Amino acid sequence: MRRWAYRLLFLLLALLLMGCIAIWVVEFYPRRVAHPVQTRARGILAIEHARIYTSPTEPLTEDGTVLIRDGLIAAVGPHVEVPASATVVPCDHCVVTAGFWNAHVHFTEPKWLMAEWKHADVLNAQLADMFLSRGFTTVIDLGSNPADTLSIRRRVESGELAGPFIYTAGTALYPPHGAPFYLRETMPAWMVALLPQPATTDAAQGVVRRNLSSGADLTKLFTGSWVARGHVLPMPLDIAKAAVTTTHMNGKLVFAHPSNLAGVRVAIDSGVDVLAHAADDTNGVDQALLSTAISHNMAMIPTLKMFTTTVTKDPHYMDPICAEVNQFHQLGGQLIFGTDVGYMEDYSTEGEFVELGRSGLNWKDVLAMLTTNPAARMGVSDSKGTVSAGKLADLTVLDADPADGLTNFSKVRAVVRSGRVVWQR
Ligand SMILES: [Zn+2]
CATH class of the missing domain: 2.30.40.10 (Urease, subunit C, domain 1)
Structure with a gap:
């Protein structure tokens, strides 16, 4: 072989090695x-x-x-x-x-990227701003890059950082070709393609197994995904069932993003434990449906302020969603506090309390949402709540x-x- 060919081969091998080291440092070492x-x-x-x-x-x-x-x-x-x-x-x-618990958060804002390599002072300020100054001692991450969440959790528990205890769902599961439009609009196409969108029950089980074995404490499903403005794609029921069954077999809970009637139905029929949001398209979400959800022992995290700040400023938009939360509560459903911070960039909790008040909840109901209800749902009432x-x-x-x-x-x-x-x- 000619000399230039050896040089090219050497260069390619060196680049490949550097690429592998970079992936290990960024993605695997932090986990x-x-x-x-x-x-x-x-x-x-x-x-x-x-x-x-x-x-x-x-x-x-x-x-x-x-x-x-x-x-x-x-x-x-x-x-x-x-x-x-x-x-x-x-x-x-x-x-x-x-x-307090915040049962719906994310570590997806750019400031958490490569958390493993960020200075403790920077992360401490961010953890204080997002969680501690709002009173949260326990949070549930419903879908982020595990490299970031697991690294933050490790550094908090080692005492290096001051932060809440973190449960994580690892990466969320989407319907086949079902990444939400708001992610496709903000993420590069190659990153969207990497989001788990299992097309078969085997693939769904595989994602759940990998998630749980690499540090996830629960599974998050998009049983209804806003794939375009005004259009929700439900997750096929057999895929949702496969993910839920595998999670339950491992003694963990499943949280679901329902979006609309079809998404709530898939959540109920597949055995999901917690709705991560109220359904924001309330069409057909009636008393009978909510009663069925409650009879399946399903809880709900309303995330009302998120709808008011990221969807519309129309004050009447919230009326049917607040009515849905009120009805769920009146029927005896378990409500859990969560705000979807990380997706929502405004961390103040005041607006959520205003909306919960508009939904007819009193301070004891809200205290239960912040403390006893999430502790009971996560099976830690003996130590927290x-x-x-x-x-x-x-x-x-x-x-x-x-x-x-x-x-x-x-x-x-x-x-x-x-x-x-x-x-x-
Ligand atoms: Zn979320």
């Missing part, structure tokens, strides 16, 4: 810890002279103390002795509840009483996670 061990803070913390809502159903403790020892709630009530060695969290008539002795010290400290107005849930003063003050205003 190396699928399920990090959670740790608790050491030491004693106390919050004194607080109004404590231990749960949505227990009576208020007017002037109480929460004592935290080694990351767990040691005692709560009006007469709790605080050891001299305790670190006192400033309160001054604050209101204490269990740590209420301010009770023996549970993990995940607490949200508010400046104002939500009983005086739902938007007071957005007035966060401090956040304690696993016994550590992770954020203070």
Whole structure:
């Protein structure tokens, strides 16, 4: 062979090697810890002279103390002795509840890209802005690049970052040729082609298996995908069933993006556990359908503010969606708080509380959505969801009483996670 041919071959091999190293560094190295061990803070913390809502159903403790020892709630009530060695969290008539959950978030904004290689100060500011300053101690990521989510989760649990506990769905599953138009408009075509859009039941099972084995805690399906403005493509029922069955066999839950009547039907018929949004096309979404969903033990995350900010500014657009949420609640359905931040770039939670109020929910209903309902749904009621002795010290400290107005849930003063003050205003 001629000398130039050897040189070309060498160059190609070098490029191939560099490409492989780059893919490993960007995509695989950040995923190396699928399920990090959670740790608790050491030491004693106390919050004194607080109004404590231990749960949505227990009576208020007017002037109480929460004592935290080694990351767990040691005692709560009006007469709790605080050891001299305790670190006192400033309160001054604050209101204490269990740590809030946001059950619908994403790490898909460009600022999370290559999270593995970002400075801790940068990520800490972003985690505080998006989650901690809003009171969230636990969040559920419903579809992001696992390289970013798993890296953030590992760094949070190692104590390097201050952030909420993160559950993740890994990558979401779409109907065949069913990527939503809003992703196709914002992502390069090659990236859209990489989104899992399984065309067979075997392929759907494969995606779920790979997701769960590489760190996902649940499955997210687009049972109805807005493939164009005004057009929803439902996921074929056999594909949805295959994904749900495989997930349930592994003891995990399935969340679904329904969009419309057809999407809710596929979710019900395939055995989905949680609707990740209210159906925004409410045509045909009636009492009978919602009753069926509830009889299948399905929960709902309304994400109302997202509709008001990303779909339309028409105030009447929300009327039927709020009515749907109200009806779901009246029929006894379990509602869970979630905002779809990450997709929605405005992180303030105030608007969601306003819309939940418009849907006829009172502050106890909303406190349950933020605490006890998600903990129960995710099977962790024994460690999270209420301010009770023996549970993990995940607490949200508010400046104002939500009983005086739902938007007071957005007035966060401090956040304690696993016994550590992770954020203070
Ligand atoms: Zn979402």
